[in-house]
Structures are given as structure tokens and as C-alpha cells.
Amino acid sequence: MLTSLEQSAFSTWLLSSNSIWAYPTVLTLHTFGMMVLVGAALMIDLRLLGFGRGIPLQSMDRLFRVMWVAFALNAVTGTMLFVADASKRAPSLIFWTKLAFVAVGLVMAVMIRRRNFESGAEPVVISGAAKRLAIVSLLAWSAAITAGRLLAYVA
Amino acid sequence: MPLTLTVALIVLAVIVIVAIVGYWIDEAEEPLERGERTTDDRHHRV
Amino acid sequence: MPELANQADLAHVHLLLNHFPTIGTILGLGLLLLAFIRKNDHLKKVSLEVMFLIALATVPVYVSGQAAAEALKGQSGVSMDAITAHNDAALGSFIMMEITGFFAWLALWRIRRIGRPTTGLTYTVLVLSVLTVAAVARAANMGGDIRHPEIEGGQYSGLFGQAAASGGFISAAAIKDFVLQHPWVWPTCETLHFIGMSLMFGVLMIVNLRLVGWLRGMSFASVHRLLPFGLMGFGINFITGMFFFIAASEQYTQNVAFHYKVVLLMLAGVNYLVLTVYDEAWALPASADAPLPGKLLGASALVLAVGVMYFGRMLPFIGNAF
Numbered sequence: 001m002l003t004s005l006e007q008s009a010f011s012t013w014l015l016s017s018n019s020i021w022a023y024p025t026v027l028t029l030h031t032f033g034m035m036v037l038v039g040a041a042l043m044i045d046l047r048l049l050g051f052g053r054g055i056p057l058q059s060m061d062r063l064f065r066v067m068w069v070a071f072a073l074n075a076v077t078g079t080m081l082f083v084a085d086a087s088k089r090a091p092s093l094i095f096w097t098k099l100a101f102v103a104v105g106l107v108m109a110v111m112i113r114r115r116n117f118e119s120g121a122e123p124v125v126i127s128g129a130a131k132r133l134a135i136v137s138l139l140a141w142s143a144a145i146t147a148g149r150l151l152a153y154v155a
Numbered sequence: 156m157p158l159t160l161t162v163a164l165i166v167l168a169v170i171v172i173v174a175i176v177g178y179w180i181d182e183a184e185e186p187l188e189r190g191e192r193t194t195d196d197r198h199h200r201v
Numbered sequence: 202m203p204e205l206a207n208q209a210d211l212a213h214v215h216l217l218l219n220h221f222p223t224i225g226t227i228l229g230l231g232l233l234l235l236a237f238i239r240k241n242d243h244l245k246k247v248s249l250e251v252m253f254l255i256a257l258a259t260v261p262v263y264v265s266g267q268a269a270a271e272a273l274k275g276q277s278g279v280s281m282d283a284i285t286a287h288n289d290a291a292l293g294s295f296i297m298m299e300i301t302g303f304f305a306w307l308a309l310w311r312i313r314r315i316g317r318p319t320t321g322l323t324y325t326v327l328v329l330s331v332l333t334v335a336a337v338a339r340a341a342n343m344g345g346d347i348r349h350p351e352i353e354g355g356q357y358s359g360l361f362g363q364a365a366a367s368g369g370f371i372s373a374a375a376i377k378d379f380v381l382q383h384p385w386v387w388p389t390c391e392t393l394h395f396i397g398m399s400l401m402f403g404v405l406m407i408v409n410l411r412l413v414g415w416l417r418g419m420s421f422a423s424v425h426r427l428l429p430f431g432l433m434g435f436g437i438n439f440i441t442g443m444f445f446f447i448a449a450s451e452q453y454t455q456n457v458a459f460h461y462k463v464v465l466l467m468l469a470g471v472n473y474l475v476l477t478v479y480d481e482a483w484a485l486p487a488s489a490d491a492p493l494p495g496k497l498l499g500a501s502a503l504v505l506a507v508g509v510m511y512f513g514r515m516l517p518f519i520g521n522a523f
Contacts, residue, residue: 024514024515024518027514028510028511028514028515031395031510031514032507032510032511034395034399035395035398035399035402035510036402036406038396038399038403039399039400039401039402039403039404039405039406040403040406041403042399042400042403043403043404043406043407043427046403046427046430051177051178051181051426051427051430052407052423052424052426052427053423053426054419054420054422054423054426055407055419055423055424055426055427056418056419056487058418059416059417059418059419059487060407060416060419062410062415062416063406063407063416066406094159138170139170141399142166142167142170142396143163145392145395145396145399146162146163146166146392148395149162149388149391149392149395150158150159150162150388150392152388153158153384153388154158154159158384158385158388161385161389162385162388162389162392165385165389165393166389166392166393166396169393169396169437170396173400173430173433173437176433177429177430177433180307180429181426181429183311184311184314184426
């Protein structure tokens with residue numbers, strides 16, 4: 001099934017098309033999505049950890065929307081990249097590790113939003129629990145990037 | 156040491172360094188409460 | 202992609218731009234000293250801005266220098282030893298220059314925030330500037346030894362000897378060896394390059410989306426406080442980028458995507474300086490919209506950063522890397 005994915009018309013187009021609009025574009029969009037998604041997450045994490053304390057927490061709420069749009073972009077481009085190389089990626093431990101870390105990052109974002117933003121009230125003091133979520137989020141996204149980069153080097 | 160572990164440890168070290176330097180720079184900063192600049196203060200600007 | 206410069210152009214660019222770190226740093230230091238003597242805070246601020254901009258301009262100086270070295274390879278009357286010695290001295294002075302630029306920026310950031318220069322930071326920049334001028338002067342003198350037969354036999358030519366004898370503390374060849382011999386270095390640098398890019402873009406998003414008006418309810422001064430993190434993100438990418446460049450310069454010097462990346466990086470650097478010192482933006486309280494120039498500044502910051510990322514990602518596809 002994996003080889004049939006790889007040999008599909010889509011995959012062949014993606015990998016062998018000389019057009020600048022194929023594989024390099026998908027890869028660039030994926031990199032862009034990562035930069036936006038992780039960038040936004042890091043800003044929320046930094047604020048929760050006490051940096052930029054003049055910024056009202058609630059004013060950062062829109063960054064979550066930014067994160068979801070960027071994630072959607074990366075889910076689509078990521079699937080395309082996976083399809084093009086399915087038989088190599090599917091059995092790769094480091095690939096699934098990356099997805100696991102991405103999942104952790106997303107869960108952290110959901111939890112942070114639910115507990116600190118949904119009420120709409122500005123907290124007087126950021127709770128220890130929120131700070132812990134921020135640290136886990138920061139580490140998870142860094143680990144996801146690390147695993148993603150290591151895909152090119154490790155089976 | 157396996158490649159993955161080496162990369163991960165160095166990345167972690169860099170994160171810690173950035174956090175420490177960032178904290179140090181931020182803490183040396185005056186609290187915003189004392190100095191939120193408005194147009195009234197602009198004649199103080201250098 | 203239209204070519205910006207061929208190898209000969211890049212060698213020429215090096216000869217043109219090297220005046221920034223050589224003459225520019227002396228002028229910048231002179232201005233800073235004058236500012237101390239005259240006890241003039243405004244002049245101190247201007248000197249710091251000058252030092253930052255020169256540090257920015259030194260980036261294309263270093264990379265074009267590499268291209269110039271490649272252009273001279275094999276030419277008669279040119280000593281590769283002299284080139285290597287100059288390159289190593291220049292690398293050391295380049296590092297000093299960028300450290301000075303970082304502290305100059307930090308000093309400007311604090312001046313913006315508290316309204317006046319702080320003694321500690323300004324003196325730090327002064328000391329670093331002196332060291333940088335000395336290091337650059339040494340490197341520049343060694344540059345003169347490469348192909349100026351008219352100065353041979355003069356008292357100041359060959360003053361610092363060849364690389365090993367001159368007591369240089371850094372060697373491009375050693376760095377290249379380090380990267381090539383340890384398989385963990387390149388993937389680590391790539392990973393850090395992506396993390397640094399995300400940190401930098403995160404700060405750029407929050408600051409510039411506020412300027413543009415899509416993010417609301419926070420004063421500009423409050424997001425301004427995050428700018429050091431943006432510069433640290435850039436710093437990580439600068440350091441890892443230098444590892445890439447030194448280890449595999451041939452993949453970059455002739456790569457048109459790299460040329461565009463460096464140009465956009467310079468523009469982004471100037472943009473970042475403006476964000477740091479911009480009066481009209483600083484005055485914005487939480488409720489206010491930025492004036493049009495502020496919105497344009499914000500939009501351009503984001504566009505430039507995406508452009509830098511784009512050309513970086515396209516290095517193997519547009520150009521000849523890898």
C-alpha cells in the first residue's frame with residue numbers, strides 16, 4: 001500500500017516535476033507553517049513564563065487562530081511530503097516521534113487556551129500550572145523540530 | 156553517543172542558555188508599571 | 202531568478218563594502234568617544250545606531266570576501282597563504298564586530314525603554330568597539346598583503362605575518378574540519394537554525410501584527426519588551442549560518458538564492474533597528490492604531506522575514522547547493 005502511495009500519480013508529479021511549483025513549494029510551505037506555528041506557540045509560552053509582562057494575556061488570544069491555520073497548512077503539506085516518501089517514512093521511528101511531539105504541542109495549546117483564555121478574564125498572577133504547560137509546550141515544539149530535522153539523517 | 160542524543164542535548168543546552176540570557180536581559184529592565192512611556196515623556200527621549 | 206552578482210562582481214563588492222568595518226568602525230568609535238567627552242546622550246544614541254548598522258553591513262563583507270578568495274584562486278602573483286591569513290584574521294574581527302553590534306542593539310533597546318543611555322552598556326560597547334577596531338585594522342592590513350605589490354618592502358606591509366605566525370586565535374580551516382569530521386554538527390546546526398527562525402518569527406509576528414493592527418489591546422511598549430528574544434533567535438541563526446558557510450562556502454558564494462537571502466537579511470536588520478528605536482510606535486498605548494508608516498514598517502518586517510526564510514529553504518533548488 002505504501003509503495004502504491006509512492007508510485008501514485010500525485011507522488012510522481014511531486015517528486016519528478018521540474019516545475020518550481022512542486023516539491024520545493026510544498027517543502028517551503030511546510031517550513032513556513034512550522035515557523036508560524038512554533039513562533040506563535042513560543043510567544044504564548046514566553047508570556048506565560050513571565051516575559052513581556054506588560055502584554056495583557058487576553059490580547060494574545062488571536063495567536064491561537066494563527067496556530068490552527070498554520071497547523072492546517074502543515075497537516076496538508078506534511079501529508080503530501082509523507083505520500084511522496086511513504087515506504088521510508090511509515091516504518092521510521094523518528095517520524096512517528098516527531099508526530100508524537102507535535103501532538104503534545106497541540107494538546108498543550110488546547111489546555112493553555114481552555115484554562116487561561118476561555119474565561120476572558122485577565123489573571124492577576126499566572127498560575128504555576130500554566131507555567132508548567134508553557135514549559136512542556138516549549139520543549140515539545142523544540143523536540144518536534146529536532147525530530148523533523150533528524151528525519152534526513154536517521155532511519 | 157548516538158547522533159539523536161547528541162543533537163537533542165545540544166538543542167536543550169541552547170534553549171537553557173537563551174532562557175537564562177533572556178531572563179537576565181528582562182530582569183535588568185525597569186518594570187513597565189513605573190515607566191510606560193506616553194507622548195508626555197517624549198521630551199525626555201534621547 | 203535574475204542573477205545579482207557573478208564571482209568577479211562579488212570580489213568587487215568585497216573591495217567596496219570592506220570600508221564599512223574598516224573606516225566605519227573608526228568613525229563610529231570616534232563618534233562614541235566624542236559623545237562621552239561632550240556628555241551628549243543623543244550623540245551616544247547615534248553612535249550606537251552607527252555601530253549596529255556597520256555590524257549589519259559586515260555580514261556581506263565577510264561572505265563576499267570568501268567569494269573574492271575563490272576568484273583569486275590559482276592566479277599568479279597571489280599567495281594563498283596571505284589569503285588564508287587575512288581570512289582567519291577577518292573571521293576573528295567579524296566575530297568581534299557582531300558581538301559589538303549585539304551590545305550596541307541592546308544599549309539602544311534600553312535607551313528606548315528607560316529614556317537615557319545606561320552607563321554599563323554604553324561603556325561595554327565602547328570597550329568592544331576599541332577591540333573591534335584593533336582586530337579589524339589587523340585583518341585589513343593583512344588584506345593589503347594579498348595583492349598590493351606597490352606596498353611590498355614598506356614598514357607596515359607583512360606586519361602580521363602569515364596565519365600561524367601571526368598569533369591568530371581562530372581558523373576557518375579548523376572550523377571547517379570540525380564540522381566535516383563530526384557528523385552531529387550539521388544536523389544540530391540545522392535544527393537550531395529552524396528553532397532560531399521560529400523564535401525570531403514569533404517575536405516578529407507579535408510586534409508587527411500589533412503595529413499593523415491585527416493584534417489589539419496591548420501597548421507597543423509591552424511587545425517591544427520581547428525584542429531581545431527576537432535578536433537571540435537571529436543570533437542562533439547567525440552562528441549556525443556561519444558554521445554552514447565556513448564548512449561549505451562553495452554551496453553559497455555562487456548561489457543566487459543565497460545572494461538574495463543576504464540582501465533581504467540586511468533590509469530586515471535595518472527594519473529591526475527601526476522597530477527598536479521608532480518614536481511614534483513607542484508612544485502607542487494599548488488602544489491606539491499605528492500611523493501608516495508604522496503599519497508599513499510592520500508589514501515589511503514580516504514580508505522580509507518570510508523572504509529570508511524562502512530563499513534559505515530554496516538554496517538547494519534555485520541555486521547549486523547540495
